[in-house]
Amino acid sequence: MRRIVYFTFIIGSILFSITSCRIDNFPWPDAQVYGAILDSLDGSLVETDLNNGSTIGAYELGKYAANPTKKTWVIKQNGEYRNNLVYSNQYQIEFTSCNFFSFVDTVDIKPGENKIDFTVVPYIRIRDVKIEHDSANNKIVATFRLEPGRPNVKLASITLYAWSDMYVGEYVKKQLNKGTGQPTQSFTPAVTINPSTVYTLSIDLAANQATTKDGFGVHRNYYFRVGAKASSTGLGNVGTVRSNYAPYVVIPL
Numbered sequence: 001m002r003r004i005v006y007f008t009f010i011i012g013s014i015l016f017s018i019t020s021c022r023i024d025n026f027p028w029p030d031a032q033v034y035g036a037i038l039d040s041l042d043g044s045l046v047e048t049d050l051n052n053g054s055t056i057g058a059y060e061l062g063k064y065a066a067n068p069t070k071k072t073w074v075i076k077q078n079g080e081y082r083n084n085l086v087y088s089n090q091y092q093i094e095f096t097s098c099n100f101f102s103f104v105d106t107v108d109i110k111p112g113e114n115k116i117d118f119t120v121v122p123y124i125r126i127r128d129v130k131i132e133h134d135s136a137n138n139k140i141v142a143t144f145r146l147e148p149g150r151p152n153v154k155l156a157s158i159t160l161y162a163w164s165d166m167y168v169g170e171y172v173k174k175q176l177n178k179g180t181g182q183p184t185q186s187f188t189p190a191v192t193i194n195p196s197t198v199y200t201l202s203i204d205l206a207a208n209q210a211t212t213k214d215g216f217g218v219h220r221n222y223y224f225r226v227g228a229k230a231s232s233t234g235l236g237n238v239g240t241v242r243s244n245y246a247p248y249v250v251i252p253l
Contacts, residue, residue, distance in 0.1 A: 034082035035117040045079030047245040049169040054098035061090040097239030121149045123230035124244040131224045131249040140203040147195045154190035156231040160201035168223045174214045179207025190231030
């Protein structure tokens with residue numbers, strides 16, 4: 001009797017294993033897509049925040065065109081993107097809530113590697129950026145100019161961000177004591193951007209010498225980045241307006 005029960009258990013286990021290991025009929029993603037978000041004026045990368053920055057909204061069409069589901073592709077901080085798990089098909093690409101003017105595009109993604117760049121008009125271009133350590137005055141000083149992407153763009157704020165790694169920006173930054181510096185400047189109401197105006201922002205290092213995450217009390221490399229944010233006023237229905245950035249600068253302190 002015991003032997004019968006034992007063999008019954010073994011046979012049942014084998015049948016269960018075979019059933020549970022049955023391969024489903026869904027195909028594996030057969031395509032990879034990568035590329036960059038490029039400025040329409042000079043082809044430079046349009047940088048963003050890795051966390052809560054600009055993204056790509058992708059809707060797979062083909063047989064799903066009647067009710068497509070939005071998939072979000074993340075744009076890296078430097079303006080490049082890559083997604084290695086994509087199904088080959090036609091896609092509607094939607095850009096909203098970015099740091100450049102919204103638009104919709106349609107692309108064909110084939111099996112294998114697909115390089116697809118998108119040319120955009122950023123809200124604000126940051127030009128002639130210099131971020132330096134003014135050791136005589138114990139400050140980090142940034143100077144730069146701004147250019148509007150279109151005539152209707154107005155300036156809401158500018159900021160000199162600081163952090164301990166390359167992901168510095170609006171959502172990854174030190175909470176700074178102002179001291180005698182001016183790390184950020186807001187404009188209320190928003191102002192027209194004059195491309196000839198040279199802006200200056202600074203961080204007072206003496207007022208931020210704590211050894212906590214928000215200070216510069218530990219000797220190491222620090223990352224600094226200039227950001228500018230456009231006002232949503234006059235832009236129309238573009239979603240949330242994200243900050244525009246210049247590339248970060250590394251300064252040892």
